[in-house]
Amino acid sequence: MPKKQIQRIAEKKQRQIKFTPQKWLVSSPPDSTLDVIGFPETCGLLNAREIEVANTSVDVLLEKLACGKWTAMDVTASFYKRAIVSHRLVNCLTEIFIDNALTRAAELDDCLKNTGKVVGPLHALQISLKDQLCIEGLETTNAPSVSCVSWIGQYAEKNAVLVDILMECGAVPFVRTNWPESFNNIFGRTTNPYNRSLAPGGSSGGEGVLVFLKGGPLGIGSDLGGYGSYSEGTISSILTPSQQLYSYSLRICGLYGLRPSSSRVPCGGVVTPLEGQDYILPVFGPMTSSIGGVKAFMKAITRAKPWLEVPLTVRKKWNEDEYNLIDHGSGKDLCFAIMWDNGVVVPHPPIRRSMQVTKAALEKAGYKVVDWKPIKHRWDIWSAGSAEEIMITTSVTGELIIATMELENSDAADSITAYQLWQLQKMRRDLRKEYLDHWEATASETGTGRPVDATICPAAPFVATPRGKNSIQAMSKYINYTAVWNVLDYPATIFPVTTVDPNLDAKKSPHYFYDGFNKGIYEMYDPETFKNAPVCLQLVGRTLKDEAVVKMTEIVNAALAAAK
Amino acid sequence: MPKKQIQRIAEKKQRQIKFTPQKWLVSSPPDSTLDVIGFPETCGLLNAREIEVANTSVDVLLEKLACGKWTAMDVTASFYKRAIVSHRLVNCLTEIFIDNALTRAAELDDCLKNTGKVVGPLHALQISLKDQLCIEGLETTNAPSVSCVSWIGQYAEKNAVLVDILMECGAVPFVRTNWPESFNNIFGRTTNPYNRSLAPGGSSGGEGVLVFLKGGPLGIGSDLGGYGSYSEGTISSILTPSQQLYSYSLRICGLYGLRPSSSRVPCGGVVTPLEGQDYILPVFGPMTSSIGGVKAFMKAITRAKPWLEVPLTVRKKWNEDEYNLIDHGSGKDLCFAIMWDNGVVVPHPPIRRSMQVTKAALEKAGYKVVDWKPIKHRWDIWSAGSAEEIMITTSVTGELIIATMELENSDAADSITAYQLWQLQKMRRDLRKEYLDHWEATASETGTGRPVDATICPAAPFVATPRGKNSIQAMSKYINYTAVWNVLDYPATIFPVTTVDPNLDAKKSPHYFYDGFNKGIYEMYDPETFKNAPVCLQLVGRTLKDEAVVKMTEIVNAALAAAK
Known part of the structure; x- marks a missing residue:
């Protein structure tokens, strides 16, 4: 890699460290400790109340936040702490912006105090976001190519539509997470908290392990071809085959998730591979520790009329009769x-x-x-079509095809018509x-x-x-329970x-x-x-x-x- | 054209004539009579009752048929007569199947008599269909290429989904109509009843002039790129540029029509150009003399749950609140x-x-x-994209590009990727x-x-x-009020x-x-x-x-x- 690029990556990583409060940096277990699931609650950083908060399901959390029993400031700080601990364990975060999140939390607390009313149905809920969902003033460096160093220093001028809607609903976007395949040239490898010698799968791997470690109550992943109901796969994962797929953390961490119908959750203002392809539409969906959390998210988003922002979103509110x-x-x-x-x-x-x-x-x-x-x-x-499609998509973005991915049919290198x-x-x-x-x-x-x-x-x-090996033929068999x-x-x-x-x-x-x-x-x-x-x-x-x-x-x- | 093909066309035309009742063949005005709009009501074939039937709007017609004041047999025979007269004037029909229609009408009358109930919301309504909508036992020879002689003798094994739904709703499919651009090698040219030296436009031209002449109460046309809200255009019409476009009869005949959202009316089991392209989805929609007829059609079709037959159809019944x-x-x-x-x-x-x-x-x-x-x-x-797209689509079907259509950019002849x-x-x-x-x-x-x-x-x-000239650049300007x-x-x-x-x-x-x-x-x-x-x-x-x-x-x- 050219020296200049290495330098830019180093600067980006420095910025990430700069935004991490030093007081929350506890000494992590050595790399040889593979299972780190219990660590956050035993490391001494989190008090009993913070542990209680992290173990509360989204629906209950929303109730406590709505009645003011718990404040947005407290709960945001609590999850942020645990997210930083989780990050130290499995390298799951990309963007850390605690000041923004706490400012937002303070505003929400003021609003509830002054008006007696919540801002929206997701009032004061912390939301972690896969590093595709742009946030005004932040870089989105992490997708879709394995080498997106050139995006460092490009700060988004506006939020993704979904982020805007989350804000309208009262939520607190508070971290963004690593992908795709949870490995890239900037942020490196996210590991699996169940066994850190394994990868977490992907592409929404950073999101999966963060929510699994209770470093956030609800995360938003995306899905294109389907490793998981909340994990992007096939085309996109093939697009960026950064490493062998050791395990599917998203499957083994026991979360609830929804891959919604493609037109329910708006997919606008995001960084996504293969723009313009309508073959299989990418979808965003929630990952959380309860099915109640899934419902709360879907109800809030669809009632915010996302079709007034993104044309491909269907004109359909959450329907209680259908529920x-x-x-x-x-x-x-x-x-x-x-x-x-x-x-x-x-x-x-x-x-x-x-x-x-x-x-x-x-x-x-x-x-x-x-x-x-x-x-x-x-x-x-x-x-x-897969081999041909992969070749197209890789040639479109000009990215490298990683050696661990075998293309069985090298004749397919030409674009299809x-x-x-x-x-x-x-x-x-x-x-x-x-x-x-x-x-x-x-x-x-x-x-x-x-x-x-x-x-x-x-x-x-x-x-x-x-x-x-993460070969295409094998993958098409692995993922055919979801794709x-x-x-x-x-x-x-x-x-x-x-x-x-x-x-x-x-x-x-x-x-x-x-x-x-x-x-x-x-x-x-x-x-x-x-x-x-x-x-x-x-x-x-x-x-x-x-x-x-x-x-x-x-x-x-x-x-x-x-x-x- | 090879002799064998000419022979097959002649046989097909003979079959059409064979299925036309001779007693309804009145002597038509000479070709020099350009405006034939008044002819059906003055030719002497139709009695006062039949003229009254033809001048009744769909909503009123449905009421009279539902209460048994008018019988399915009478009304079907009445419209069939007038459809045959119209055909003699402007050559608008392709498939004539009076025996099937009258048998169906008799069954509907029996059902109403025996049960006191209508079969469905379109009980006994005569429906004319653009020659894309397959009917079991009939040939569909008329689309999408200008030379589809090879389709002669291929009898459909099942109905188009929309035809099945119309039957469930109690309707009486009774004729099919000429397209595309209302000219083809088999059935020849449909003319404009307002001025027979002009063409009726298209691609649902046969349908337009039939309903205009009151040879049917409600017709189903299709729309892809948009000459009319009920007329196929752009891609499809460009695909089959059979002649210069002299006039837009569908616009000048004063009908009501609807180009529905693409997912409301099912598009399955039809003969359609460019299968597999999702760039602009083809839609089917009603053409009739009243907006009440448009409503009756849309309500009936969407309440029949077409999404249980055609996956691209949206799960949405006619919604009276939205209405x-x-x-x-x-x-x-x-x-x-x-x-x-x-x-x-x-x-x-x-x-x-x-x-x-x-x-x-x-x-x-x-x-x-x-x-x-x-x-x-x-x-x-x-x-x-248009020039490239046309070249693709024409090369796909292997059809001729007609001389009256200028392709300004001949470099675009290669397929796009x-x-x-x-x-x-x-x-x-x-x-x-x-x-x-x-x-x-x-x-x-x-x-x-x-x-x-x-x-x-x-x-x-x-x-x-x-x-x-029907050049692409000109067309893209003509049709941009609809497309x-x-x-x-x-x-x-x-x-x-x-x-x-x-x-x-x-x-x-x-x-x-x-x-x-x-x-x-x-x-x-x-x-x-x-x-x-x-x-x-x-x-x-x-x-x-x-x-x-x-x-x-x-x-x-x-x-x-x-x-x-």
């Missing part, structure tokens, strides 16, 4: 489908068990559960129609007169990913079900495999390695049924709690 | 904007007068009217944002606290088009205001021009040539506000009626 499952028999006789495997990669034992646990809990609660028959998870649509793209788009349209008909056809099995109300499925075939919903634009939540228990989740033998790749994925499973790792599932609904998807996740949650 | 202008002060203090000209082509005197008449009527009725400031009608977005397409799509996205902000900014002028509720503007700069709303995906109605009156609509001198092209357009205006031609305007709302757009058109209509 109350008006189109699903008011939730009385729900029938869920479970997809045990997708016909491409059989999931690891703990994931299968999590589905069994969920099925039993739902049946105990009086709901019907049927099997989902997987279709088209092998995705001609991706294999046909608009006509070829239309053929891919036609395949996507056909796939959407096929899935729609497939879903409708389940009406014959439910006994409710409706097709299945939601589908529950793995979020990935494993609770952590192999140390293998299919991106192609279809179906909203999907992520919710935690259980944790890995080596006694219950022993390696099963014999195990069946679809092919050698599937076998390889299975063979990297080791119960002891992933002991206690949270196991999450997805709940998937149909386009624009975000409200119903949130409500049904609450129902599944309640059933799981009751069955324990 | 009642809940977001527009319940319609009490509406503020309309008028776009007097678009900054590219100044409209002809009768169009300007129609806006003056509308403004006066609205003000008399107590509404506020402000001026709309035109932006970006010169369309870098089109000029940048996916990346270049994304740049166009980014421009479109930027344009959408710019228009959104522009519309929002009008809030400062309305005095209602809202931005303008709707914009009223010309549908074209003239009541009929010049005999000039901009396609790019933005704003719903727009067409409604008739007045007719050309040579006394009131004299050529104005001096007249101002933007450029030589504009001057050329003006110079072809001649009050006597277009004497008595209906003059229509558009009423435009914002994406997904179809309900409000229909209601506000009713309001404008009432104001115009009251002012007379």
Whole structure:
């Protein structure tokens, strides 16, 4: 790298350190300590009240802030402290702007005191943001290329639309987080707090680990092709394949998340790869420790009429009738489908068990559960176009293709034509129609007169990913438990079900495999390695049924709690 | 053309004649009779009752059919007769299937008699369809290429989704109509009943003249780039430039039409050009003699939940609250904007007068009217990509580029790349944002606290088009009063205001021009040539506000009626 660039990176890092209060810099455990999850609460920096704050779910937090029991100043300072501690552990932050956040918090406290009214539905809630969402006066240096040193020193002249709406809603944007693949030339590598020798996955990896470590109550990630319901993947991740993908922290940290329908949360004024491509639209969504937090976010954002700012956002407020499952028999006789495997990669034992646990809990609660028959998870649509698409996108941004990423088809280096793209788009349209008909056809099995109300499925075939190469072909198989919903634009939540228990989740033998790749994925499973790792599932609904998807996740949650 | 193809065309035409009842073939006026509008009612074939039926608006027709005062059989036979007469005059039909239609009508009559209930909200309504909407057992030979002889003999195995929904709603599909540009190698040229030496424009030209001649109560046209709110244009019309565009019959025939938001009316199972392109989505919409008919159609189709059949259709039923202008002060203090000209082509005197008449009527009725400031009608977005796009689309289908269409930029013959397409799509996205902000900014002028509720503007700069060349550059200027709303995906109605009156609509001198092209357009205006031609305007709302757009058109209509 040229000396001048190295110098600019050093200056940027110095600025980051300068904005970090020295009094909050506790001595961190040595690098050899891999599991640092417990550290924030034992390091001595946080008092009991601050620990209580961090362990409060978003809905309760909002209540306490709205009635003035807790002040915006206190809660903001509390989360900021913990965010700095978390950052020291896993290098998850990019922009630190504590003065702005505390000034904002003071204003919110004054407003509540003077008027007796909250500023909005997210009054005084701290929000962490993936480093794509521009904030006036701050740099956005971290996307989408692996070498974006040239962006250092470019200060945004206005907020992203979502940031403006969050401000209107009374929220306190307070940090921005590292991506993509949680590694880049400026901020380096974000690690996984569960095992710091592992990467956190991505692309919203910085966001995932920050919220997981309770360094913030609610984070905003983005999703393009789908590592997680709150993690960007495929195209974008492939676009910036900064390192091997060691694990999917976003999947193993037990958060709740929502990949909304693409038109619900505004995507304007952000730094995003592949601008102008409409093939799969990027979406922003919440990541937090409760499904109530997901609901609070979605309700606030959609009621702020984001379509008056971003044309691609649909003219649809949060609909309480739909949340109350008006189109699903008011939730009385729900029938869920479970997809045990997708016909491409059989999931690891703990994931299968999590589905069994969920099925039993739902049946105990009086709901019907049927099997989902997987279709088209092998995705001609991706294999046909992915390599070509990657080559286009990398050549567009002129970035490097990292050596750990294998491009199997080097002939695909030429850009595809608009006509070829239309053929891919036609395949996507056909796939959407096929899935729609497939879903409708389940009406014959439910006994409710409706097709299945939601589908529950793995979020990935494993609770952590192999140390293998991040090759495109492999990736298209890894991510096909999530990316299919991106192609279809179906909203999907992520919710935690259980944790890995080596006694219950022993390696099963014999195990069946679809092919050698599937076998390889299975063979990297080791119960002891992933002991206690949270196991999450997805709940998937149909386009624009975000409200119903949130409500049904609450129902599944309640059933799981009751069955324990 | 090869002999074999000529033979196949002859056979197809013979089949059309075979399905035409000989008893309805009255002797038509000689070709030298140019204006044939009055012919159907004076030819002697139709009795007083049949003439009454044809002159009944859709909403009244539906009432009479629902209560059994008129039978489906009688009304279907009545319209079929008049459709055949119309066809003999202007060659507007492609598929004639009277037996199917009468069998269907008999079933509907039986059903009403036996159950006392209508089959659906469009019970027994005759619907004519542009020859894109497949019907089981019929050929669809007429699109999108100028030479689709090879499609002769291919009988559809299922209905288009819209046809299925129309059947569910109780409608009677009864004829299909000629396109594109209302000329093709099989069915030849459709002419303009106002002046048979002129073409009817297109691409839904067959549909337009059939409904204009009252050969059907409601027709379904399609729209891609926008000659009319119910007429396909730009890409598609350019795709199949079968002849010079002599006139826009769809504009001069005084019908009501709606170009809905692209996701409201399902576009599945149809024959459409450029499958897979999502740049501008094709839409289907109604054309009829009353705004009540437009409402009845939209209400019925969206309440049939088309999103359960076509994934791109939005999950949104007709919303009566929105129709009642809940977001527009319940319609009490509406503020309309008028776009007097678009900054590219100044409209002809009768169009300007129609806006003056509308403004006066609205003000008399107590509404506020402000001026709309035109932006970006010169369309870098089109000029940048259109020539390239045309070349792509023509090379895709392999069709001929007709000699009357000039491609100014022959270097553009190569296909553009996916990346270049994304740049166009980014421009479109930027344009959408710019228009959104522009519309929002009008809030400062309305005095209602809202931005303008709707914009009223010309549908074209003239009541009929010049005999000039159908060159791309010219077309991009002709159609920019409509195509901009396609790019933005704003719903727009067409409604008739007045007719050309040579006394009131004299050529104005001096007249101002933007450029030589504009001057050329003006110079072809001649009050006597277009004497008595209906003059229509558009009423435009914002994406997904179809309900409000229909209601506000009713309001404008009432104001115009009251002012007379």
